[in-house]
Amino acid sequence: MKGSLFALLGGVFITLQGVANTSISQDVGVWQATTVTQLTGFLLALLILICLRDKSWRNVKQVKPLYLIGGTFGAIVVVSNITAIQKIGVTVTISALLIAQLLLTFVIDSKGWFGLVKQKMKLPQFIGMGMMIAGVVMLTF
Incomplete structure (x- = not known):
């Protein structure tokens, strides 16, 4: 049940993020909106990590290097969503x-x-x- 709630929450926020990013991009551009989105997302994640005082991030050396680039896909997701929303809604x-x-x-x-x-x-x-x-x-x- 908890997993389904998080999935629904993710779906809600990916939609809200796409709409917000499209609005931002109309004022400053697609890549600028992507940069703002990625930066604010990083800052929120960092703040939560600091508040939780979870030190398990130190195990990052154990992660396969290929998987460490997963965050870069986020930039492509944001740009793709902005462009698609502008063109097809x-x-x-x-x-x-x-x-x-x-x-x-x-x-x-x-x-x-x-x-x-x-x-x-x-x-x-x-x-x-x-x-x-x-x-x-x-x-x-």
């Missing part, structure tokens, strides 16, 4: 974003990439994916 952008996430996670789960346990994909998962794609196609018209 919030609803279709977030819908397409969800489908892209689902398609990639579908592959990751079925292949067991990144050290995850392989998940067997069955007919209901394929039907659900098809229905979501059909829904986004309908939203675009």
Whole structure:
């Protein structure tokens, strides 16, 4: 239950972030808005880390170097969302974003990439994916 609540919270905030970033970018530009977003996100995370007094970040040396660049994907997410929202609106952008996430996670789960346990994909998962794609196609018209 707690995981689902965090997922819903993440969905709410990614939508709010996309709308806010689009508004910021209209005044200062896409990459400037991305910089502001990444900087304020970093500052909030740092503040929370300091308040929690959690020292486990010192174990960062144990993380595979490839995974340490994960934060750079955030800049691409922000720029992509800003640009998409400006061109196709919030609803279709977030819908397409969800489908892209689902398609990639579908592959990751079925292949067991990144050290995850392989998940067997069955007919209901394929039907659900098809229905979501059909829904986004309908939203675009």
